[in-house]
Amino acid sequence: MKTIINPSRSEWEKALKRPVQKTKEIGKIVKPIMRKVKRSGDKALKKFALEYDHVQIKNLLVSLDEIKQARDLVDPQLKEAIASAKKNIEKFHAAQVTPELKMEVMEGVTCMRRSVPIQRVGLYIPGGTAPLFSTVLMLGIPANLAGCEEIVLSTPPDKHGNIHPAILYTADLIGIDKIVKAGGAQAIAAMTYGTESVPKVDKIFGPGNQYVTAAKQLAVKKGVAIDMPAGPSEVLVYADESAIPAFVAADLLSQAEHGVDSQVVLVTNTEKFAKKVLKEVEAQLESLSRKDIAKRALENSVAVIMGHKDTALELINDYAPEHLIICVEDEEEAVNKIINAGSVFIGNYTPESAGDYASGTNHTLPTYGYARNYSGVSLDSFFKKITYQKITEKGIQNLGQTIEIMAANELLDAHKNAVTLRLKYLKNKK
Incomplete structure (x- = not known):
């Protein structure tokens, strides 16, 4: 660890330079992986498991029996610790719920905003150098609190084709039972495109190495949202x-x-x-x-x-x-x-x-x-915010001229006409 004394502002970037991410080289590796998973689905995932994880995977989805067995393999003391963490994470994230916003901004013009859960979310849980069962809590708890309809968890298997018991136990504890034995860029690809075993999702969450990050950024180009470049x-x-x-x-x-x-x-x-x-x-x-x-x-x-x-x-x-x-x-x-x-x-x-x-x-x-x-990820990360508006007869009469003037000055005649017709209708109605 080197020491730098009072660097000038011009030296900050160099002094605190992060490890170089070889974006182009990583992209050359990740793009073909994404294409192969899109084209061959489960077959590609099994092939990559053999190539990268050195394991033959028969069934990509974790069975209920495997989840049940995991319960007995986790130390009771660890179970207590997970339960305690779960309680704190649930408490803090549940407090982040925002009520529906409804406001009459002027007479007859009401605006609203509601939080609507993202329907299908994918959670990526790293498991390479360390099985991050804590990330299952961090992602699974807010996904559940938000009310996401489908939660898919993907994590790499060990050399025997198994998922770490603590990951399975934690997932089961918070009600996640769709668990995929896949890691790396191929797991992100599976959740991006969908395969025979892995559902396509709307948003992907979770940290990972440079290959996972690159795959997540490619997923964005395919219409799938991500939490952040982590x-x-x-x-x-x-x-x-x-x-x-x-x-x-x-x-x-x-x-x-x-x-x-x-x-x-x-x-x-x-x-x-x-x-x-x-x-x-x-x-x-x-x-x-x-x-x-x-x-x-x-x-x-x-x-x-x-x-x-x-x-x-x-x-x-x-x-x-x-x-x-x-x-x-x-x-x-x-x-x-x-x-x-x-x-x-x-x-x-x-x-x-x-x-x-x-x-x-x-x-x-x-x-x-x-x-x-x-x-960072929060309860809001699992929601979309949808706005609504309702305008009454009185409301369009109050607001109409403002819209007409603005539309006319932007040379958008149809926009103006959508208001003008209504105002004329109300005038004739009298």
Whole structure:
């Protein structure tokens, strides 16, 4: 993890450069996968499972027996933890329900807005280097709360063709039983086009590697919506001497262990504090089971010393981190000045892993700087907002002339005429 001291504004982009995403090369691999799944359906999915996951898949859909068996394979303590997390996530997401909006904007002119659930949603759950059963909660719970009619979950199988029991148990706990044994770009393709076993969906959710992200972006071109471009995970920790170095190091490593293409950033006010944190990083790294992955991620990572707090906050907003941990003396001021971040964690006792698992917020967040223009997944992500309007006789008389004048000035005669005819009708009716 390199250290940079007071970089100038012109150096920020280079100093905090994320791991390069080889978009063109990845596209060349992903596009043929998408085409083959579109053309050959289940057959292509089974072929890719053999090629990429080195497993022969007989049935792409998980059976009810497999789901039942998973219940007995999950440790009771883990079941309790999942139940506790489920309760918090449900509580926080249920509170996000917005009531129907109905307003008479002028006499006789009423406007309305309603939330309508997206009918068919696909949830992608990574399972390559780690089985992310927590993502089942993060996506499945709001999908259920929204009332989506069909929920399809896709996740890669292991070398024996099985799905991790914790993923199956969690899916069953929240009522998802359509589970597909497919990972990577081919899973996204299946949910985009539909196959004999996999239903076509209207919107795809879930994080993944660069191939999954590229496939999701291609899905958009085929008329399927996505939650966001969610690629390799990242965290930025903004800390000063009021923070505990061991805690900061642990938070940095918790993201570094996600994958070799993850990035972690420390922004602090003194070189002395940065050295304390980096010393802790080295010490804690040695005990990690995913030490090799974390080490490679740290090669993409940086500690930035910024002596002036306003400049530090400008740098953070410019970087737009997926996860932002703020652990400074004047935390309220810092929090209020943050405008670009996926999710913010405040204080010494708020680790990023709390949001990953059980605090209640969603962990599916925009990465790679997309926090500048995307929000993380929420209950709203599973809804469409439809507006309505109803105009009475009095309403069209009140509003009509305004519409006529505007339409005439845009040279749209038919638009004007649609109002004029009604006004004439009402006049003659008298």
